Amino acid sequence: GQQVMQIPQYQHVQEGEDFTTYCNSSTTLSNIQWYKQRPGGHPVFLIQLVKSGEVKKQKRLTFQFGEAKKNSSLHITATQTTDVGTYFCAGRKDYKLSFGAGTTVTVRA
């Protein structure tokens, strides 16, 4: 079945530094979505990528969708304490949205 793998599982970042989280699917996807979940909260939609090779930016966040539509990355620059949380990628194929295990980000001030 469809599997979505996400690395790293944990990311400890010094405030002001950059980091990247990676997502890989075992199958070609219709689209990939990224969510952020704060402790005790629910997943909040960040962005959706649909086209092969697509790149989208949201302020300090840069999202990429691979050419084969099987992998994606989220790059955050100049990390801030507000970036704390777990970032999930979720790949959609037909009706099913498959989530990765998430990258939990902590920030050292």
Add this chain to the structure above:
Amino acid sequence: ETGVTQSPTHLIKTRGQQVTLRCSSQSGHNTVSWYQQALGQGPQFIFQYYREEENGRGNFPPRFSGLQFPNYSSELNVNALELDDSALYLCASRDTMTGTGNTEAFFGQGTRLTVV
């Protein structure tokens, strides 16, 4: 806020009991999916309802069942509860043509179920 509301927010049940969780979709959204999120893990797809019919299911046993009503609200029912069913249950609604397609899913705040 996403406009997707779930009830109750927290629930404690005993092993072997049955539970019904409810989800009110965002206005105009005809497609509802349910997810189970165990502690420290990503949400796992349970099933999806489109126009009152189940049109997709993940790797969950038949004791996980659901309903979607004409107003597109939805229920998740779990029979014969097991300890491992303890998790955050999330519903997500979106508007689709056939239950598929590239539309954003809006999540509710979830119901935290504890089975003891």
